């Protein structure tokens with residue numbers, strides 16, 4: 209089963225629509241509540257990153273009876289040093305983003321804590337792809 | 346549908362229901378369908394919020410209650426009246442007068458439910474401050490909210506405060522008090538006047554409990570009529586001096602929106618009323634969108650209990666009267682005319698000891714099947730069906746929305762042919778006769794509707 213959602217640049221107000229949809233689907237599949245929460249939190253963080261640090265992007269969701277895989281793709285500035293970006297507290301967020309309550313540098317570490325598999329591919333000047341998996345069993 | 350797990354006080358009188366579908370379109374959990382010209386309820390989805398009752402034009406949705414005569418099965422008959430019961434009457438009928446009337450129409454004792462609100466809020470506050478891990482903690486006062494969380498937000502059941510409602514505290518208090526005074530336990534009957542269906546359902550099948558603390562439930566509108574009648578043909582003089590002296594000024598407002606929140610006094614808490622507002626808010630809470638929340642007072646009805654479906658009078662007016670009474674009580678407390686220390690506080694330890702309910706379990710209505718691979722098949726089917734439907738939510742299929750029909754079809758509770766647009770298409774392709782589509786509509790909306798339109802109108 210496959211869904212796609214667009215993420216719009218600088219549209220913080222509508223962040224979370226995709227995670228709500230994902231949540232509903234997982235509830236229908238009778239997935240454990242904790243797993244739903246983990247995926248929803250991770251998707252939300254990655255979505256906000258694509259809004260804040262890139263110019264929007266696309267969310268691809270694939271679900272089967274064993275796992276949910278969410279891929280978030282943007283064609284933004286890319287991440288120069290992924291290892292550094294993964295560290296708690298590291299952030300390049302602008303003053304504007306910080307004003308909106310983001311930019312604590314906790315997003316990526318939080319994603320890592322919540323998903324079973326995380327794969328980040330990024331190229332400076334090309335874009336970033338974050339793949340997150342939560343297993344049902 | 347799966348086996349039913351809830352007792353429901355909301356019922357549909359088939360004789361009165363003419364299948365107008367207003368209730369179906371107004372139900373916040375999509376629990377109603379029209380079949381055979383009558384509204385039918387998917388019991389596992391119904392949370393007893395009463396939205397259907399509010400919009401029913403024919404009085405077909407009703408609230409089943411205990412027969413008033415059943416109070417006479419007991420020698421000692423106690424009535425538990427919530428503060429909003431008094432708020433239904435205009436100021437010239439003050440609380441003490443209403444209290445006296447209650448003990449004149451059949452009850453031997455009357456006590457105000459909110460008598461225990463202060464003790465209740467202390468137990469609740471203690472629980473909140475010692476359960477940081479389940480923040481935000483959510484009030485269990487409104488039984489429709491408890492059921493909403495069980496069926497629609499199962500991830501939040503552990504956030505529910507597992508503490509009985511003030512009505513149970515007060516019932517336990519009065520029962521123990523009477524027993525201590527030497528009244529045989531089996532002679533005591535305790536009756537609660539309810540402003541809503543959810544409270545009845547909660548008393549008949551209490552969540553996390555096996556036995557209810559009250560012996561019967563009486564509907565507020567019925568009791569309003571009985572008391573009002575008595576007031577109107579006031580043959581005798583009632584003493585209007587201070588009889589109603591069970592509650593303090595801060596407790597009397599407990600069931601109004603913000604009442605519990607103020608009493609619990611948490612650092613960061615919200616009071617949200619009206620079922621759709623609550624659903625929107627819980628959606629955010631479930632995503633951890635709102636940070637550092639300690640406590641949520643959630644109520645299914647607008648204005649809290651004054652908005653209950655069984656209250657008589659306008660909810661804003663009732664609200665105002667209760668607030669006014671609170672103000673007068675506060676004045677009296679300040680002047681020393683009445684004490685803030687009520688008799689019930691003597692039994693505080695006993696009430697605290699008996700305050701907990703058992704574990705509240707999730708009862709998701711969202712899941713399509715227990716088994717994930719079956720659920721997956723059904724979900725795939727829903728996603729196949731949905732784009733075929735017109736997405737105008739016309740409800741002619743007997744379901745509240747195109748999406749709901751798709752779900753019903755996937756769960757074998759409906760057919761794609763129930764959709765009039767599909768029927769037209771098939772007729773156009775000569776794959777369905779006009780008679781066949783008329784039969785389908787009759788199946789959903791009843792024989793009479795079509796007969797009337799064709800022959801008589």
Ligand SMILES: Nc1ncnc2c1ncn2[C@@H]1O[C@H](COP(=O)(O)OP(=O)(O)OP(=O)(O)O)[C@@H](O)[C@H]1O
Nearest residue numbers: 257261286293299300301310311312313314315316
């Ligand atoms: N999609 C992206 N495109 C470009 N850079 C990114 C992207 N996602 C993350 N980054 C970089 O990685 C850093 C760390 O990301 P992380 O989500 O951990 O923190 P943050 O977004 O700065 O703050 P927070 O998520 O706590 O609000 C960001 O500051 C940014 O420099």
Ligand SMILES: [Mg+2]
Nearest residue numbers: 253257315316
């Ligand atoms: Mg971030």
